[in-house]
Amino acid sequence: MDVTDGSEEEQRGSEDLQSKMLDFRQGDIVSVPAIPLLGGAGNVEDHRTPLGAAVISQTCDLVQPDRVTAQLALVRELDPIRAKEAASGKRPRFVALPEYGANLFADLEVIATVSKDYLATLARKPGVPESDNTGGRFGRAVGRRFSRFPFPDELHPYLKPLQDLLQSKASKTASPLGLALESVTTLRLESTGGWRSSPPFNLVLLIVVAPGVLPDLDDSLRPLPKKLADWAYKAGSLYRSPAQIASKLTNAADPVDLTHLWQMLGDALADNCLSSGLASEHATAVEAIEAEVIGEDEFTYDRYLRSEELDLDHLSPPTPW
Structure with missing residues (x-):
């Protein structure tokens, strides 16, 4: 195979990936058994995700060809009282996933970066409604976690x-x-x-x-x-x-x-x-x-x-x- 054939194959692979990524949205839930975390010894460890993981990367980044990675957050089930606090925005660590379950939340304390090639192979389902207003609320909630003011x-x-x-x-x-x-x-x-x-x-x-x-x-x-x-x-x-x-x-x-x-x-x-x-x-x-x-x-x-x-x-x- 000459260089031209290799370039064409690579381009087709890239186009196929982007085609698959068009289906993904911020707030989606993916079925994944674990996400990678860097452990104390510097080794990559698997953090179990029995409830799956939530896609927290912005939708626009997911579909951009020059973005090669995406961020996933652990999905966690909260007790009813803590879930109510989180759903009302009182606990920015947790972001509601109402389409997935009333007490299920993206835990922004446990986040991993994965390749979009890997993400494209995973089964997905919506974690937030299709409404733009709700989707925007999810994105703002994710952003708020990382922009909170450090009170004295x-x-x-x-x-x-x-x-x-x-x-x-x-x-x-x-x-x-x-x-x-x-x-x-x-x-x-x-x-x-x-x-x-x-x-x-x-x-x-x-x-x-x-x-x-x-x-x-x-x-x-x-x-x-x-x-x-x-x-x-x-x-x-x-x-x-x-x-x-x-x-x-x-x-x-x-x-x-x-x-x-x-x-x-x-x-x-x-x-x-x-x-x-x-x-x-x-x-x-x-x-x-x-x-x-x-x-x-x-x-x-x-x-x-x-x-x-x-x-x-x-x-x-x-x-x-």
Whole structure:
């Protein structure tokens, strides 16, 4: 066989590979018994994947001829409580695979690189729906795992009440506080002096809620009704707990009351965070924590850039598997 014949055969093989790769999408599940990981001794070891592996490479990279590899993540089954936390985005380590199973997730802690030649030989099935919106959500979730902000260690005692709250309410959505948290799209933290500044920090806890949760008032700065003020404050300080405020919020119908109760809930959470931190060895790390409750449809891009998202992986100690 001359050189020309070899080149033509190689080209046909490349075209055949690309033709097969056109069927693959980010979020697909492939049937593979194991994925390769580099062990402690520098040897390649097989990491068993009894539930298969999820393709986490972007779809555009899978179909590009000049991309010769793809990334696979272990598929793991989570218990119902942890699955609910992960599905809501509170644990970026895990990305939901709703088409594969309600409690099945791509574990981004266990990732391997394989050749596309090998990937093309594997049976595949969708892990996410064909909807572009859902597929985009999967890609954003994968990206978020590798772009999370490293909060200063001194802040962990201040954030512990949020960790306790999110974990304790994850399986109790029927409670007033659980119901309120179901309306929260995300929790974010902002440092008014920027994150490059030195302690003490002045922080803003941003509680972003779904559109329509906050009443649409002509004047959002309407005075706090006296009856509600007498219920919530003593000597000028908020003394109701988040659970008490959430219970009041559940039964409130007046738009003005609803607006103020949501802000009270944010203030109570911020107060708990500050009290927790002040009782720790990092009592001087934070000067103040304010809260702001804002609708998702009013959360600006500028605010997004100035704040960082909180999640259980940020707030929790490492979990053994």
